[in-house]
Amino acid sequence: MKRILGGVIAVLIFIVLALAFVHIPFGNIDLAEYHYYNPVDNEHTQDSVPQHYLDEGKKETGSTNIVTAVVVDYRGFDTLGEVTVLFLASTGVGSIMYIFEKEKRRKVRRANAVVETASKLLFGFIILFGAYIFVHGHLTPGGGFPGGAVIASSFLLLYLAYPRFHAEHKNLNIAESLAGLTFVGVGILGLFLAGYFLYNFLPFGLPTYLFSAGVIPVIYVAVGVKVGSELTGIVDAMMGVRE
């Protein structure tokens, strides 16, 4: 019964959406054609949003990577929300797994010597790589989120290799909070200095240099630390049981 219902609903949705997407060109588009309207000044322009980002992004934000410019600067508020969502997830998982922390850890076999040694060796390098990704977020593909995920994966490796390993919750919480406060603090500082929340108030510097793009690297470092500690916290909570 449920299968028939599910099938009918699925087919219906497929048909409706497929008919809609037939109207949408794939690839054959000129981004400059979509002229936007500015509701604050009430004017119709001859500019298009994506084309503006591509043409002026480097000048307006100092970031070579336009996607980073969009993520952290033009639509930085979305990223703040996104960071909050991840923070919520780690808080929620921690809250839900709370009761299970007291339980006895089930018996686990030790990993063999190769895995233990290799993970010990790799741990530092993976963290370094993660840090590299988020520090260079404004220059190369990547940024705070992938970098943080890489850092969390190094901890995951330790969890897999050493069944008794667990990251100190208190330290994770402190890192998470400080990184979050940095992000919001940068936003509020922008509000006080320039009148715009999340305003890019630091000098842009020379494009393609490490110290460029104003607050973008600052925010991405905070995001990287935050994502790393949060994902580690989620992994830790999911592993659950602790003596």
Add this chain to the structure above:
Amino acid sequence: MIPYYYLASVALIVIGIYIVIAKKNLIKIIIGLDMMDTGVNLLLISIGYVKGGTAPIENGNYTLYVDPIPQALVLTAIVIGVSVMALALSIVIGLYKNTGSLELDEIRRERK
């Protein structure tokens, strides 16, 4: 031209919805939710494609770039999807610890 990319992503979404409605195993339902997420992300990213365009990182050799906004949106959507998955899985772990089962029918019977 038929937009295959769109159809494939819509198909992923729809398969996800079917799984969520029809299946009774909680892990399968969560896999269905994840498929829906993936489908939507694929959809968003294909919308930004410009024929012949390259990744929007300025390096002087290219003049044609793809739309950077959908990439930024997908980044956000992926993180949100991961968060929802983490919470959903932890809720499932909670249910399992409470009832010892992952089947919706058995969990319902447990409550009665």
Add this chain to the structure above:
Amino acid sequence: MIAVHPVLLIAIPLFFAFLLPLIGLFSKKVLKYVVTGTIALNTIIALLVFREALNSPIFDILGGFKPPLGIVLMVGPLGGFIALIINMAGLIISIYGMEMKKEPLVKYYMLSLLLLMGANGMVLTGDLFNLFVFLEVTSIASYGLAAYNKDLKGFEGALKYVILGSIGSTFVLIGIALIYSQLRTLNMLDIATRLNEMDPYVKIVAFTSLFLGFGVEAEMFPLNTWVPETYDGAPHSVSAMFASMSAKAGIFALARVIFTIFAFTNYLWFVVIMGVLTVFFGEIIAYAQRDIKRMLAYSSIGQMGMILMGLGIGTTMAVEGAFFQMFSHAMAKALLFIAAGYMIYATQTEKMSEMKGIGRNPLIGIPLLIGILSILGMPPFIGFYGKFYILMGGFSEGYYAIIALFLAASLVEVAYYARFIKIAFEGGGKRYPSPKATVYIPLLLFAVIIVIFGVYPKPIFEILSHVTTFLTGGV
């Protein structure tokens, strides 16, 4: 230059939510005061923002890039009003939340602050994708809070909510993708002005997707099956938050999708039908309930359906009624959930039949009675104006059959609430422990608001006179 930045309504709760774990390291006792203090500060800012928005709509440009290049918060009179309601309800509920004992308390307070922040963001933002992000903030905070009791009921409710919520957010994203692919912009007003560049079929599909997506949070039929179980399984303060904060943010987002973005006048019948179905689904099943929180949850669905109906009828009068109903329902339902929390605590059961004489204590009985009468739409309380205006609006548009159904549903509502009142005020019950200050202060505050604006509704109607601009696509 803006005197008060609306973004503070989002930044302050966020800042303190990040700060709470650090405070928690030193002292766990101060946490509840910090949270209530934060929300009180937020309420004051909401009041200032609202006062300013009454004169002219506020555009708070974020990051220094003019929209649609950057994200903008746009606060009109109605948005400011809803934000004020949400913060006020949050403040009063947080007083009740001080009583929370179950660990981990730090996480409870963090989640509830972020729920408030998400609801504020949903109401204030002027960007479609940003609205999606805040929808997710609200719903993920809700998932965590719904499972907070960590019992079977809580987990089941939360799981249902997660599944339907994810389907909803998928639909929202599909809608955004459709709109973006045709217009290459995400700003709501930009979309609204350039809507005719869209293919008509794509437009309808995008509208339907967004409508269904936000309908999950706004408790619309048929996506509201999560409501009873989630409300039932969640802690009592959390049920109050869902009813008065996230549901209101959801329905306001829906209203903005209907009027600000799409301004669809010839598809409004669709909204009316969804509203009527929601009302019927809620009220009829509520009648069959034996547990108090489930009954309140279904009744909440019914009330949300009435709001949806008012929006769908689409005349100035009906929409004014819908907004009035949002206000009255936020206050009255939060009151009833808090009262239900006390009653469950005092009687150790959720069954209504075993709550004999619980209302005989005037500290509980009087607010309870006021709340119920306001939900039923009795004249001296705020609930009356909402229902009356929706009805009159429907009458002037000639929706006679719909009005008949609406009245029938209201009768059912009267029947089940009357049944409960009879039990609650019956003599011969046991002696119950009298409520603590953290219970009766919020109850009395809500009751006072309900009575004051019920007797003197003029200020609210002055605010709601801005509905005319809202209906013609203004902020």
